[in-house]
Amino acid sequence: MALDKNIAVLLGGVGGAKLASGLIEALPPERLTFIVNTGDDFWHLGLKICPDLDTLMYTLAGLVNPDRGWGVIDDTTAALDSLARHYQVEPWFRLGDKDLATHLLRTHWLRQGRSLTEVTTCLAGRLSLRAAILPMCDAEVPTMVDTLERGELGFQEYFVKYAWAPVIRAIRHQNCESARLPQPVREALEDADIVLIAPSNPWLSLAPILAIPGLRDLLQRAAAPVVAVTPIIAGEAVKGPTAKIMRELGLEVCAREVASFYGDILDGFVDDRRNEPFAIQGLRTIQLNTLMKDQRDKVALARATLDWIGSWAL
Amino acid sequence: MALDKNIAVLLGGVGGAKLASGLIEALPPERLTFIVNTGDDFWHLGLKICPDLDTLMYTLAGLVNPDRGWGVIDDTTAALDSLARHYQVEPWFRLGDKDLATHLLRTHWLRQGRSLTEVTTCLAGRLSLRAAILPMCDAEVPTMVDTLERGELGFQEYFVKYAWAPVIRAIRHQNCESARLPQPVREALEDADIVLIAPSNPWLSLAPILAIPGLRDLLQRAAAPVVAVTPIIAGEAVKGPTAKIMRELGLEVCAREVASFYGDILDGFVDDRRNEPFAIQGLRTIQLNTLMKDQRDKVALARATLDWIGSWAL
Numbered sequence: 001m002a003l004d005k006n007i008a009v010l011l012g013g014v015g016g017a018k019l020a021s022g023l024i025e026a027l028p029p030e031r032l033t034f035i036v037n038t039g040d041d042f043w044h045l046g047l048k049i050c051p052d053l054d055t056l057m058y059t060l061a062g063l064v065n066p067d068r069g070w071g072v073i074d075d076t077t078a079a080l081d082s083l084a085r086h087y088q089v090e091p092w093f094r095l096g097d098k099d100l101a102t103h104l105l106r107t108h109w110l111r112q113g114r115s116l117t118e119v120t121t122c123l124a125g126r127l128s129l130r131a132a133i134l135p136m137c138d139a140e141v142p143t144m145v146d147t148l149e150r151g152e153l154g155f156q157e158y159f160v161k162y163a164w165a166p167v168i169r170a171i172r173h174q175n176c177e178s179a180r181l182p183q184p185v186r187e188a189l190e191d192a193d194i195v196l197i198a199p200s201n202p203w204l205s206l207a208p209i210l211a212i213p214g215l216r217d218l219l220q221r222a223a224a225p226v227v228a229v230t231p232i233i234a235g236e237a238v239k240g241p242t243a244k245i246m247r248e249l250g251l252e253v254c255a256r257e258v259a260s261f262y263g264d265i266l267d268g269f270v271d272d273r274r275n276e277p278f279a280i281q282g283l284r285t286i287q288l289n290t291l292m293k294d295q296r297d298k299v300a301l302a303r304a305t306l307d308w309i310g311s312w313a314l
Numbered sequence: 315m316a317l318d319k320n321i322a323v324l325l326g327g328v329g330g331a332k333l334a335s336g337l338i339e340a341l342p343p344e345r346l347t348f349i350v351n352t353g354d355d356f357w358h359l360g361l362k363i364c365p366d367l368d369t370l371m372y373t374l375a376g377l378v379n380p381d382r383g384w385g386v387i388d389d390t391t392a393a394l395d396s397l398a399r400h401y402q403v404e405p406w407f408r409l410g411d412k413d414l415a416t417h418l419l420r421t422h423w424l425r426q427g428r429s430l431t432e433v434t435t436c437l438a439g440r441l442s443l444r445a446a447i448l449p450m451c452d453a454e455v456p457t458m459v460d461t462l463e464r465g466e467l468g469f470q471e472y473f474v475k476y477a478w479a480p481v482i483r484a485i486r487h488q489n490c491e492s493a494r495l496p497q498p499v500r501e502a503l504e505d506a507d508i509v510l511i512a513p514s515n516p517w518l519s520l521a522p523i524l525a526i527p528g529l530r531d532l533l534q535r536a537a538a539p540v541v542a543v544t545p546i547i548a549g550e551a552v553k554g555p556t557a558k559i560m561r562e563l564g565l566e567v568c569a570r571e572v573a574s575f576y577g578d579i580l581d582g583f584v585d586d587r588r589n590e591p592f593a594i595q596g597l598r599t600i601q602l603n604t605l606m607k608d609q610r611d612k613v614a615l616a617r618a619t620l621d622w623i624g625s626w627a628l
């Protein structure tokens with residue numbers, strides 16, 4: 001496995017952070033750039049919340065709640081309990097007290113006029129993270145989910161408030177046509193020797209990234225191989241609504257559909273060894289254990305993926 | 315004591331809140347309007363902090379930390395500890411987690427374009443307070459303290475960061491000339507049967523209120539008697555820098571100097587029975603126990619003050 005390669009990773013939340021924590025152990029962190037979905041971001045109680053950025057930062061800093069895969073370990077909820085008890089504000093989105101530190105500092109810096117890219121770099125720096133963490137864009141590009149039961153919902157309403165129960169009819173990336181690809185994201189993709197697409201939800205976490213104007217083109221033109229890891233194992237998602245959404249969109253719940261969704265940007269696809277093999281012309285595939293139950297699994301998947309791509313002799 | 319009188323109280327933080335908690339027990343709360351110093355207010359970590367408003371609200375809601383007289387009882391500091399530990403942000407102004415609920419909600423509502431008056435009324439309403447709590451104005455009128463050792467400081471820098479150690483040369487109420495007296499404050503003063511000036515720091519807590527254009531005139535023209543309670547007992551302040559500031563301003567530390575500072579707006583002055591009696595022409599005085607060590611003292615002082623004013627047969 002080549003340790004001198006630059007790797008760019010497109011990812012969403014918990015599933016992506018798992019692969020990230022494998023990569024960070026498999027490679028010098030300085031070689032890694034994470035390009036993170038911000039379609040889930042929203043304002044809540046006057047604070048800017050970036051769930052996927054936070055999950056990745058907390059994971060890489062060793063601060064993540066290991067049971068949930070998001071939020072801060074051993075966190076308390078005194079502030080939110082007080083809002084509920086004394087002010088009758090019952091936030092449907094729970095924020096821990098330690099977690100609030102991140103949102104306060106981010107919001108404070110954003111209000112000073114700094115970009116989300118800058119702010120994220122500062123936060124990651126304070127957490128002593130050596131990998132680059134980049135939001136997919138600086139503009140607000142909220143993912144809107146059109147549902148059968150409740151019409152169009154903001155992402156967090158759909159995901160948290162209604163616990164992804166409503167049936168999805170369509171997904172829209174609001175304002176994405178006017179979003180600009182940040183220069184550091186462009187450079188990371190241009191400088192990458194390998195681009196990985198993490199096993200995050202393709203429709204909710206990766207599609208927003210791919211919708212940023214210019215990003216898809218950049219991947220298509222890139223000399224670097226672009227390789228996705230399946231989020232579907234044996235007809236189900238490891239976590240979250242990926243399989244449910246595929247059914248709602250009329251798709252078969254299988255890795256092939258995921259590969260087809262990414263389409264011609266893909267050069268390779270890491271499938272799970274439990275899945276039925278499939279072939280798509282021009283697409284290299286391999287079957288590995290993609291179920292990351294512990295840190296060993298994560299590192300093993302990261303290494304095997306990079307070894308496999310390294311063997312292509314491009 | 316007339317329970318059907320409207321009482322307006324001008325006050326600052328802890329000392330004022332003590333008298334307030336006596337008044338609230340002595341009278342129907344609906345009769346009381348508290349007009350609160352906001353010269354101490356400041357922005358901290360992107361949050362609007364209003365120390366005197368908070369101290370009064372927490373006191374009247376029974377939430378105040380009884381040892382300090384400010385902040386919320388049994389509060390924790392997980393958010394701020396996390397800021398220090400993970401982000402190397404060491405705030406010199408401590409905010410508890412429960413306390414954060416107030417600052418978050420206030421800041422959120424202010425950012426929506428509501429005035430501080432509106433926001434304060436909403437917060438007090440959520441806390442089920444029946445007395446009216448009004449900021450002295452909606453504009454930001456920060457108290458600036460010119461010090462011998464460190465030049466001009468913002469109030470909280472002087473008070474908290476440097477623990478009121480620097481020697482004061484002058485006090486300035488920034489922007490006060492352009493501040494407008496809010497309509498509810500004007501009405502409360504016009505409708506008041508009695509105006510009380512709480513035993514807060516005259517120079518730091520009351521002077522900012524009296525500096526709002528029109529307020530002093532309103533008190534001078536008012537038919538209602540205006541009565542101050544001494545913050546000086548036996549040559550010392552009960553708490554805080556009042557006596558120290560008087561010495562620094564070249565004043566004798568005595569109740570007479572306080573009465574002279576308020577000047578011709580005063581009709582009466584509640585002195586402490588430990589003090590040397592003094593006389594100022596046209597000023598009624600009484601000596602009472604003004605040291606409020608417990609709730610009984612607070613209610614007794616409130617009742618005795620109102621009874622005394624009631625006996626004037628105006």
